[in-house]
Amino acid sequence: MKIHFWYVGKTSFKYLEEGMAIYEKRLQKYGGVNSEIIPDVKNAGKLSPDQLKVKEGELILKKLNPDDYLVLLDERGKSPTSLKFADQLQDLMLQGKKKVVFLIGGAFGFSETVYKRANSKLSLSNMTFSHQMIRLFFLEQLYRAFSILNNEPYHNE
DSSP: OEEEEEEESOOOOHHHHHHHHHHHHHHGGGTOOEEEEEOOOTTGGGSOHHHHHHHHHHHHHHHOOTTOEEEEEEEEEEOOOHHHHHHHHHHHHHTTOSEEEEEEOBTTBOOHHHHHHOSEEEOSOSSOOOTTHHHHHHHHHHHHHHHHHTTOTTSOO
16 A cells, blocks of 8 residues: 655745654655645635635645545544554555545645545544644654554554
8 A cells, every 4th residue: 555645835844844754764664655745826825715725626636546545634534543543544454445645735724625535534633733733743643553553662552
């Protein structure tokens, strides 16, 4: 199973880029994660939040293949424990999913068409975090899930 991690727009803060790079490197031993930036929409400042979500959604949907399994990182998603997330990841592997895409939207979230295309939604907390910070948090949780699945000492219970 190939894991893809997509997010809208560049990361503005060097410390987040550095943290993301640490976990992307750690994930290499499990097959890696393909991180990819969905480019910012041109002239985004002239668009309403709804128009911007539609434009971002069009870019996202163009990149997806019909059999890609799409997981939205969304505040309205289910919020599993780290152990449960590891189980869910393993279930996707056992189901034979070839490509799983974890997606973080822009500052205003996702368009309705992206919500309709999604296979599931995942929330990392009941609290709201910036769409840039959650990138680092998700990569850490992905690494934690793989360490759990491989019985490695990273996760403490």
